[in-house]
Amino acid sequence: MALLAQQVQDCHFITASGRLDADDCRQLKQIISNATAKQVRHVLVDCERINHVTTEALRIVLSMTTHAEVTGINLLFHHVNTKFQEIIDKTGLDSVLHIVLSLKEAYQYCKQNT
Template identity: 30%
Template sequence: MEIDVSLQDGLHVLTISGQLDALSGPDYEQQINRLVAEGARRLVVDFGPLVYISSAGLRALLNTSKPLMAQGGVLVYANLQPSVREIFDMTGLLSLFQVCDSVAEAIALVQAP
């Protein structure tokens, strides 16, 4: 897994590529937690290049989203590939998380008052 962090319209956008699983989940959690510790409260996660997510990867999403939301933060996932979207749907995460079809749509949602 690779994580690319960029600033777009004043928001942190994390682009996740490869696989999010038991091996890479801790790296994902560490990156999100570091950004939150530095004061980031509005994040967009671009899963466009993500080809696989395991149950351990899903746990990493839950482990990072709860503390951010408890601090009044917003986290939006964008650009889910069909296989990843299917897992979000089967596990009920589509109803738990905010998911957008594109990064631009996610940025607009995060910036909305």
């Protein structure tokens, strides 16, 4: 999978595509750690192009979400495609992850929670 990250002011914008596995999630976890060090408050992950997710990756995503909350980072997932949403719903992560429909909604959420 490919993760493309870009920082703009106090936001990290991440675009994920392809297969999401443990190595990708570790890379995403490192981005969140870097965001903490740089005092970035928002990490927005575009999930539109994710076509597969491993079980280990889901465990790491859960851990990342908890870590982000503890460190004061808004971690939001947007443009979650139907296939990925089904996996999230089946695993119960829908009650833990912050998922919004669009980048605009993610931005508005971050603006309200700054």
